[in-house]
Every structure is written in structure tokens, then in C-alpha cells.
Amino acid sequence: MPIPVPVPGSVRVPSPLWTLGLFRDELVTTFRRWRTIALLGVLAAVPILIGVAVKVETSGGSSAGGSGGEGPAFIAQITNSGLFLVFTGLAATLPFFLPMAIGVIAGDAIAGEANAGTLRYLLVAPAGRTRLLLTKYATTMTFCLVATLVVAVSAFAVGALLFPLGELTTISGTRITFAEGLGRALLIALVVAASLTGVAALGLFVSTLTNSGIAAMATTVGLLITVQILDQIPQLHALQPYFFSHYWLSFADLMRDPVYWDELVRNLGLQALYAAVFGTAAWARFTTKDITA
Numbered sequence: 001m002p003i004p005v006p007v008p009g010s011v012r013v014p015s016p017l018w019t020l021g022l023f024r025d026e027l028v029t030t031f032r033r034w035r036t037i038a039l040l041g042v043l044a045a046v047p048i049l050i051g052v053a054v055k056v057e058t059s060g061g062s063s064a065g066g067s068g069g070e071g072p073a074f075i076a077q078i079t080n081s082g083l084f085l086v087f088t089g090l091a092a093t094l095p096f097f098l099p100m101a102i103g104v105i106a107g108d109a110i111a112g113e114a115n116a117g118t119l120r121y122l123l124v125a126p127a128g129r130t131r132l133l134l135t136k137y138a139t140t141m142t143f144c145l146v147a148t149l150v151v152a153v154s155a156f157a158v159g160a161l162l163f164p165l166g167e168l169t170t171i172s173g174t175r176i177t178f179a180e181g182l183g184r185a186l187l188i189a190l191v192v193a194a195s196l197t198g199v200a201a202l203g204l205f206v207s208t209l210t211n212s213g214i215a216a217m218a219t220t221v222g223l224l225i226t227v228q229i230l231d232q233i234p235q236l237h238a239l240q241p242y243f244f245s246h247y248w249l250s251f252a253d254l255m256r257d258p259v260y261w262d263e264l265v266r267n268l269g270l271q272a273l274y275a276a277v278f279g280t281a282a283w284a285r286f287t288t289k290d291i292t293a
Contacts, residue, residue, distance in 0.1 A: 082159025106203025198274030
């Protein structure tokens, strides 16, 4: 069934309030899905498991992370201040769990609508392809922020429950107040969310290439895993600074005194580049795509 063609002169330009309504509807639809709730539940569970494991390991007087200091970044400091569980939880989820969740949401953004047969009906409304694509990306980025905050809040709650809260020792060895540490934790969460903009744009682009939501999600997650593997191969060291995941853990530099900004700036710049390239590619593909579903 072809998409109805509007009569010349009858096309209405959507108002900003209509656009906000579309964005609100997309948010409600996304966060009401059981898949989204399950993803957020898994993310919230990771810092809980880490906190309980550290508590059990240190209950006999041993140090967190073992004698060799193994474990995610900051794990040895958790027993000194529960706020370090926030940093540890983000460090543990950022390499795979967080980007995987983003890949699922972004990959399903357009392809899921096409698979369900609702995409062409969305385009009949006065949305326009560009506006709809921007709304989908904004929804995905909102999920990035919510998912990151879910990890951070879960980690903070567990850290406050199982460990003492107080002054923190930075990576540089200096002491900062709990209030300053809390501010840095919030800043780190925002940086982690911003670090996922490249994956979100990549997933949205993949989502415009197929009408199968499952295929788009699987492809996005597969690309994520592939890039992560390539980033660990020493022979590819010349290419690795251009992988979107290369500087993800640079947020640890926010716990230095003074803060090291070099890799943080490189990370945010690289994410902006990926967002621009794959966002443009998604727009070019979607605006010229023949919508049949």
C-alpha cells in the first residue's frame, strides 16, 4: 500500500509543541517496553554484585581486589569510601554492558518500526523523515543518560549501605571532600553518557539499513564487540586512537588532582566525529529510503 501523497499547498509544518509531543511519545514507548526495563535492571544489578562481592571478600580483613590489586579501576578504594563503587560500576559496565544496551535501543529505533509496520504511518503524520530521525536519536541519547545514571545511582545506594562515606583519596594521592567527590561522580556519569553518542549514531545508521529490528540490534552489538577486540590487538596501535571505544575509560582522569583533560577532550571530540559521520549517513539513507513497511 503506497504512502498517501499530500496535496500541494496542504502540507502543515509541525509546531515545536507537536515535536515535543512526538519526543514525549517516543520516550514513553521506549521506557515502557519490557526489553528496556530488563536492560536497566541488568545495568543496576552490576554494581550491586560488585559491592556485595567486595564486602564478602573484605569481611575477613583482606584487601579488595586481592593482593595483586586485580579488578576494575578504583576497586581497591571501595572499602575506604562507598562513593568509589560509582566509579567502579561505571568502569565495569562501560566496556560492554552500557554500549550493548545502547546498541539494542538504537538498532531498533527505525528498523523496529519498519518491522512492526508502523513506520509509514509515522511518516503520514506531519513529522517528516528528518524530524522523526532526530526524535529517534534524541530518545536514544536520553536512554544513554538514564542508563548511565541508573548504574551510578545503584552503585551509590549500595556503596552507602555497605561501606563508609567520607573523604576520598584521588588517583594522584590527594584528599578531597565527599561533596567534591560527589560532584566528580556526577561529572563522570555525564562524561560516560557522552561517550556513548558514537555508538548511538552508529546503531541508528544500521537501523536505517534494514527492516528487521533483530538484525539491526545484532549487527550493532556485533560491530561493538569487533571494535573492542580490534582495540586490544597491539599490531593495530596506529588505528586504535580512531576507534570509538579507545578513550572510553579516560573518565578516570577526572579523579586525578589536577584533572588530566587531554584524553577526555580526545574522547569527546572522537564521539562528536562519529555522531556527525554516522548521523549524516543515517539521514542520507533514511531520507532517500523507499518505505514499504
